Amino acid sequence: MRDTYVTDAALQDHPAADIDSVVADPDDIVETFERNAASESRLETHVLRLVPPFDGDVRAEPFLEDGPKRYPPDRTPEPIHLTPGTFVENEDGPHPGETHLSVPTLEDARSAVEEGDGSADDATVETHHERFLDEWASEVRASLTDRVRIVFDPPTGNEVWTDARYESR
Numbered sequence: 001m002r003d004t005y006v007t008d009a010a011l012q013d014h015p016a017a018d019i020d021s022v023v024a025d026p027d028d029i030v031e032t033f034e035r036n037a038a039s040e041s042r043l044e045t046h047v048l049r050l051v052p053p054f055d056g057d058v059r060a061e062p063f064l065e066d067g068p069k070r071y072p073p074d075r076t077p078e079p080i081h082l083t084p085g086t087f088v089e090n091e092d093g094p095h096p097g098e099t100h101l102s103v104p105t106l107e108d109a110r111s112a113v114e115e116g117d118g119s120a121d122d123a124t125v126e127t128h129h130e131r132f133l134d135e136w137a138s139e140v141r142a143s144l145t146d147r148v149r150i151v152f153d154p155p156t157g158n159e160v161w162t163d164a165r166y167e168s169r
Helices: 026-038 106-116 122-142
Strands: 003-005 019-024 044-050 056-059 061-066 080-082 147-153 158-166
Touching (some): 019 026, 019 044, 019 147, 026 044, 026 122, 080 147, 106 122
Parallel strands (some): 019 158
Antiparallel strands (some): 044 061
């Protein structure tokens, strides 16, 4: 079931308004967060992409956005890019697409080890980091939302909210 939050009747006819639900693999969401955290390029952003036709259930597929989104002018509608945070509850406020769950870093693990017993050798830090990543991934999966916000016209903020469903590929 979708809710359309646009005031202009013509915008309600945007093809994104025909999406009944977005289907995503929880592993893809976790991996997209991890890839963004590991990326050293400010131009690369890992997203989950919805590809037309936008009708019924649409699968969100991992995609590497390399710089600004560019599609040929004759490609309408354009694919829609969703951040992995779109699928996760935000306990820090009402900002869809943002989340309080940040990917744990090696530095986080090193600090935790040093605060604990103080011996922060590489093997111990790596073991803690893997445990932190597993716990974080479980939290992400437990925080997946039932509804997602699809912004189909970022400059104006025009959007639709639709159901989300999670299936492994």
